[in-house]
Amino acid sequence: MRTTALRNASLITAGLMAIMVLTFAWHRSEADTSEDISSLGAEIFNSRCAGCHPRDSVQGGFGPGLKNLAARGTLPVSDRPVNEANLLRQLNEPVGVMPSFKDMDAKSKSAVVDYLLKL
Numbered sequence: 001m002r003t004t005a006l007r008n009a010s011l012i013t014a015g016l017m018a019i020m021v022l023t024f025a026w027h028r029s030e031a032d033t034s035e036d037i038s039s040l041g042a043e044i045f046n047s048r049c050a051g052c053h054p055r056d057s058v059q060g061g062f063g064p065g066l067k068n069l070a071a072r073g074t075l076p077v078s079d080r081p082v083n084e085a086n087l088l089r090q091l092n093e094p095v096g097v098m099p100s101f102k103d104m105d106a107k108s109k110s111a112v113v114d115y116l117l118k119l
């Protein structure tokens with residue numbers, strides 16, 4: 001009888017520990033996901049945008065500098081408000097001579113937009 005109670009107690013302890021480990025792992029994977037998104041955004045910016053757009057200046061390169069874009073409130077050429085929708089629109093139907101990024105996959109577009117909003 002006593003052994004059964006002990007065994008049950010250790011099963012419960014093992015169960016609780018498993019739940020704790022899983023919860024921890026789940027939180028870690030949540031954190032990794034948002035880190036992945038921002039490193040994906042940075043990666044895309046570096047490879048597809050940085051050649052024309054300085055990120056740490058408001059002065060233009062071939063295209064306008066994008067430093068502090070969100071804080072500036074309006075986009076440098078179109079004067080549209082800086083928000084997710086208008087940045088996506090710039091990728092899909094760019095104003096001016098910028099090439100279109102319409103064919104970029106949705107996850108990459110949203111990662112780079114996220115990145116632009118934190119510059």
Ligand code: HEC
Binds near residue numbers: 044052080096099112
């Ligand atoms: C070949 C150069 C080039 C590349 C590559 C490029 N852009 Fe541009 N971009 C421009 C130019 C030039 C303009 C300004 C349009 C004009 O004046 O004709 C512009 C404008 C913009 C604007 C301002 C739009 C507005 O409404 O004022 C944003 C935001 C932007 N680009 C983001 C990006 C992002 C994000 C990428 C990468 C995915 C990118 N650009 C890639 C050249 C480029």
